[in-house]
Amino acid sequence: MMISIRRIASILVFVVAVGLVLYLGAPASAGSANKTGSTYQVKIEDFSFQPATLSVPVGATVIWTNKDEEPHTVFSTDNVFKSKALDTDDKFSFTFKKSGTYEYFCSVHPKMVATVIVGSAMKKSEPMKMDQMKQMN
DSSP: OOOOHHHHHHHHHHHHHHHHHHHHHSOOOTTOTTOSSOEEEEEEETTEEESSEEEEOTTOEEEEEEOSSSOBOOEETTSSOBOOOBOTTOEEEEEOOSOEEEEEEOSSSTTOEEEEEEGGGSOOOOOOOHHHHHHHO
């Protein structure tokens, strides 16, 4: 049985189109530590940063959004990043280019504190030991 060139071309176009749809439509994993350029959200609400601790890969951008009626700021304790006063629905973003632990607070309400853990400072899983692998078999 002979398959025409037109039929083969149609099948190839279909396969490529499905592949592109799957590739471009796949949701990004928030916990993927090997991705760079990821975006993470922190909500400022009820006089707190949510989440209070956020782990991100190096190269990630964190966006803080103020959902309170009161103004808030985002100041790192080591002066790495600093926002202006954020009114309701205002945003501030920062891209973390170095691994480490970044503690921050609201300068208007200093009891509001939180932490961003970046890159190699993130908790890593321990490698499986040889006897654990043998038990799996």
